[in-house]
Amino acid sequence: MARRRDSNPVRELLRLPVGKPVDLSAYDAAATPGSPPGGKAAGIAATARMGEDLADLQERLWAAATAGDRRRLLLVLQGPDASGKGGTVKHVIGRFNPAGCRIHAFKAPTRQERHHDFLWRVEKALPRPGEIGVFDRSHYEDVLIAKVHSHASDDEIDRRYGRINAFEDRLSDSGVTLVKCFLHLSREEQCRRLLKRLDKPDKHWKFDPGDLDERARWPAYRQAYETAFSRCATSAAPWYLIPADHKWYRDWAVSSLLLEHLRELDPRYPKAGFDVRECRQRLLREG
Amino acid sequence: MARRRDSNPVRELLRLPVGKPVDLSAYDAAATPGSPPGGKAAGIAATARMGEDLADLQERLWAAATAGDRRRLLLVLQGPDASGKGGTVKHVIGRFNPAGCRIHAFKAPTRQERHHDFLWRVEKALPRPGEIGVFDRSHYEDVLIAKVHSHASDDEIDRRYGRINAFEDRLSDSGVTLVKCFLHLSREEQCRRLLKRLDKPDKHWKFDPGDLDERARWPAYRQAYETAFSRCATSAAPWYLIPADHKWYRDWAVSSLLLEHLRELDPRYPKAGFDVRECRQRLLREG
Numbered sequence: 034m035a036r037r038r039d040s041n042p043v044r045e046l047l048r049l050p051v052g053k054p055v056d057l058s059a060y061d062a063a064a065t066p067g068s069p070p071g072g073k074a075a076g077i078a079a080t081a082r083m084g085e086d087l088a089d090l091q092e093r094l095w096a097a098a099t100a101g102d103r104r105r106l107l108l109v110l111q112g113p114d115a116s117g118k119g120g121t122v123k124h125v126i127g128r129f130n131p132a133g134c135r136i137h138a139f140k141a142p143t144r145q146e147r148h149h150d151f152l153w154r155v156e157k158a159l160p161r162p163g164e165i166g167v168f169d170r171s172h173y174e175d176v177l178i179a180k181v182h183s184h185a186s187d188d189e190i191d192r193r194y195g196r197i198n199a200f201e202d203r204l205s206d207s208g209v210t211l212v213k214c215f216l217h218l219s220r221e222e223q224c225r226r227l228l229k230r231l232d233k234p235d236k237h238w239k240f241d242p243g244d245l246d247e248r249a250r251w252p253a254y255r256q257a258y259e260t261a262f263s264r265c266a267t268s269a270a271p272w273y274l275i276p277a278d279h280k281w282y283r284d285w286a287v288s289s290l291l292l293e294h295l296r297e298l299d300p301r302y303p304k305a306g307f308d309v310r311e312c313r314q315r316l317l318r319e320g
Numbered sequence: 321m322a323r324r325r326d327s328n329p330v331r332e333l334l335r336l337p338v339g340k341p342v343d344l345s346a347y348d349a350a351a352t353p354g355s356p357p358g359g360k361a362a363g364i365a366a367t368a369r370m371g372e373d374l375a376d377l378q379e380r381l382w383a384a385a386t387a388g389d390r391r392r393l394l395l396v397l398q399g400p401d402a403s404g405k406g407g408t409v410k411h412v413i414g415r416f417n418p419a420g421c422r423i424h425a426f427k428a429p430t431r432q433e434r435h436h437d438f439l440w441r442v443e444k445a446l447p448r449p450g451e452i453g454v455f456d457r458s459h460y461e462d463v464l465i466a467k468v469h470s471h472a473s474d475d476e477i478d479r480r481y482g483r484i485n486a487f488e489d490r491l492s493d494s495g496v497t498l499v500k501c502f503l504h505l506s507r508e509e510q511c512r513r514l515l516k517r518l519d520k521p522d523k524h525w526k527f528d529p530g531d532l533d534e535r536a537r538w539p540a541y542r543q544a545y546e547t548a549f550s551r552c553a554t555s556a557a558p559w560y561l562i563p564a565d566h567k568w569y570r571d572w573a574v575s576s577l578l579l580e581h582l583r584e585l586d587p588r589y590p591k592a593g594f595d596v597r598e599c600r601q602r603l604l605r606e607g
Contacts, residue, residue, distance in 0.1 A: 096525040122419045131418045132409045132425065132456070169419070224603060231600050237592035238383040242599055249606065305524035312529055313518050316511060319536065 041297070043067050043289040047273040048266075049215075055262040057255055062219040063278040068285055076281045083288045084128035090295035091165055093302060095133045098163025100303030103208035106294060107159065107166040108287070111173050112216030113254065114244045115226040116277050118169045121216070124284045125291070126167055135160045138169040151175040151193065152200055162208065165291075172197060173261055180257045181250050194264035201270040210294050211270040214287055215258065216277035220251055328584070330354050330576040334560040336502075342549040344542055349506040350565040355572055363568045370575045371415040377582035378452055380589055382420045385450025387590030390495035393581060394446065394453040395574070398460050399503030400541065401531045402513040403564050405456045408503070411571045412578070413454055422447045425456040438462040438480065439487055449495065452578075459484060460548055467544045468537050481551035488557040497581050498557040501574055502545065503564035507538055 046067045049055055069075045094104065108126075110118040119138075126134055137158035146154045152172055160166025176193050179185045185193070201211055227244065230236040247254070266272040273290055277283045333354045336342055356362045381391065395413075397405040406425075413421055424445035433441045439459055447453025463480050466472045472480070488498055514531065517523040534541070553559040560577055564570045 096522075099525050119419065123417045126418050127414075129418070130410045131413050131416070131421050132406065132423050134418050136419050138419065220607075224607065227603055228600065231596050231603070234592070235383075235589045237596065238386050238590050240592070240594070240599070242594045245599060245602055245606070302522045303525050305521070305527070307527070307529045309518050309524065312527070312532060313515065315532055316514055316518070319532070320507075320511065 041293045043286060044273070044293050047275060047286060047290065049262050049272045049274050051266050051268055051271060053263060055259045055266075057217065057259055057274075060217055060274055060276065062217045062222065062276050064276040065279060065282045066276070067289070068282055073279070073281045076279075076285045080125075080281070080285045080288050083292050087128050087288065087292055087295065088130060090292070090298075090300065091129045091133055093300040094165070094295065094298065095130075095163040096302045097300040098161075100306070102300065102303075103162045104210065104298055104300065105160040105162050105164050105166065105208060106210045106212065106291070106298070107168065107204070108291065109168045109171045109173070109211065109213040110216065111171060111177070111214070111258075112277060113218055113223060113251075114247060115223050115230070116216035116218040117280055117283050118216060120280060121214075121283060121287050122167055122169060125287050126165070128288070129165055133163065134165045134167065136167040136169065139171055139174060151179075152196065155200075159204070160209070166209075172200070173265075176261050176265075177254065177257045180260075181253045194261070197265050198267055201265070201267065205269040210298060212290055212294055213266075213270060213272045214275050214290065215262070215272055216283060217274050218277045220248075222278040223248065328580045330573060331560070331580050334562060334573060334577065336549050336553050336559040336561050338553050338555055338558060340550060342546045342553075344504065344546055344561075347504055347561055347563065349504045349509065349563050351563040352566060352569045353563070354576070355569055360566070360568045363566075363572045367412075367568070367572045367575050370579050374415050374575065374579055374582065375417060377579070377585075377587065378416045378420055380587040381452070381582065381585065382417075382450040383589045384587040385448075387593070389587065389590075390449040391497065391585055391587065392447040392449050392451050392453065392495060393497045393499060393578070393585070394455065394491070395578065396455045396458045396460070396498065396500040397503065398458060398464070398501070398545075399564060400505055400510060400538075401534060402510050402517070403503035403505040404567055404570050405503060407567060408501075408570060408574050409454055409456060412574045413452070415575070416452055420450065421452050421454065423454040423456065426458055426461060438466075439483065442487075446491070447496070453496075459487070460552070463548050463552075464541065464544045467547075468540045481548070484552050485554055488552070488554065492556040497585060499577055499581055500553075500557060500559045501562050501577065502549070502559055503570060504561050505564045507535075509565040510535065 065076070069079045094106070097104070110121055112118055122136060126136065135158070142154065155172045158166070158168065176190055176197070180190050205211060227240070230240045262272045275283055275286045352363070356366045381393070384391070397408055399405055409423060413423065422445070429441065442459045445453070445455065463477055463484070467477050492498060514527070517527045549559045562570055562573045
């Protein structure tokens with residue numbers, strides 16, 4: 034299908050280059066590209082307005098699946114601690130009917146998961162036809178954490194980029210629209226958010242002292258992200274960089290991306306596979 | 321724990337008797353017991369107001385689970401076609417953070433599922449600690465559809481009531497709060513809703529001509545429900561009858577029941593398992 038360039042402005046704005054080196058320092062985490070004039074208040078209002086369209090398109094996608102349409106959408110969220118992956122699920126995915134969402138938060142692999150290939154557990158968490166899938170972290174951790182902590186050899190990490198591309202290509206062919214979002218947070222904003230968590234006792238459960246060790250590896254993570262994006266941004270499954278220092282912008286940008294993708298899918302309510310008039314008559318006859 | 325009778329008015333109002341015969345014809349499907357004065361508009365407003373408390377309690381339940389609390393809640397929705405099981409998920413469960421919900425719609429068992437005991441597939445769909453689970457239909461279909469259509473012998477159906485009670489007792493002991501809701505719809509309102517589905521092409525996907533065959537078995541289903549409720553309403557896992565002819569009342573009643581149960585659970589944010597001051601200092605030191 035031909036790309037409708039002008040009707041997908043946010044996609045065009047936020048898409049990382051395909052097959053080229055990526056330099057994350059070139060992107061301002063506090064930027065708000067493409068957002069409606071009026072700043073935060075206008076952005077929040079625009080996001081709320083998208084909610085109804087998102088829910089409507091989700092219902093169409095779900096309805097189409099009942100008639101054999103295999104298409105579905107998978108939102109992949111990556112980003113450092115406190116970049117707002119959970120907040121995106123709450124505020125953006127919260128607009129959908131929860132019955133049609135399949136959300137999976139990937140943690141450190143369990144013993145059983147480690148007995149398998151790194152994509153084994155990912156396959157099990159995939160959305161079914163008609164569903165909106167969400168990965169809060171994903172198979173990309175296997176070339177991020179795994180690389181930074183040398184959980185796998187350089188050769189193995191190198192092979193994984195290719196495996197991820199082959200995997201995503203297969204998903205794409207089977208009707209999965211991948212929307213891969215990197216929540217790009219500045220080191221300074223992460224510090225502010227972590228301090229806030231420490232200041233509020235009802236946020237302590239979100240805090241893990243290990244997050245500070247990860248934070249100390251910021252440059253290594255940056256490099257791992259850059260390599261992952263340059264190796265695994267494909268035309269079938271590009272990466273989008275979401276400046277994430279402003280929560281309202283993050284929600285607006287992810288909502289906009291989902292809306293553009295769902296509109297392009299343009300799912301339709303299926304035609305009745307039965308005789309409507311006959312059913313109507315039977316209902317009235319039998320009372 | 322002692323029951324706080326007066327603080328759970330909706331529970332008391334809607335709970336079916338335990339261990340006694342149930343006569344569904346004694347319950348008006350258009351009734352609105354306990355709802356705030358002011359009818360539909362007031363009910364809708366009251367339901368919306370509960371949304372924030374529900375989401376707050378869900379976050380506490382989730383947070384508590386990160387520190388080892390095994391408690392969780394399971395909402396079981398049963399009721400005839402068009403009684404609003406899906407609508408309840410959309411409008412009531414939609415108030416929660418979707419990341420903490422595990423929703424399963426039970427369909428006719430697959431070939432694989434039929435190779436196992438009827439509770440096998442149910443075990444796999446249970447909420448994990450901290451989650452809000454929702455069953456749209458459930459193991460009760462195995463004493464409802466299965467009974468009406470004689471998919472199992474009378475002896476086997478008879479055994480299943482006991483198995484369900486043992487299963488739910490075990491769940492309750494392991495920290496699962498069961499909230500079992502029967503959406504009580506009148507035959508007349510079902511007719512109106514099915515006609516509406518037929519009148520709107522974008523609702524045809526929700527309609528199955530087989531629903532009319534089921535509708536013709538209304539008295540047999542009534543009887544099967546009554547037996548299930550009299551056999552499987554226990555003090556650990558009672559059944560609630562939700563008059564469901566008014567959608568606004570259904571949403572208000574289920575929200576109220578969830579709120580009462582979650583308040584009784586009273587989940588707490590866990591205390592920090594780390595040195596907050598030390599982490600704070602490290603963050604400020606390392607910048």
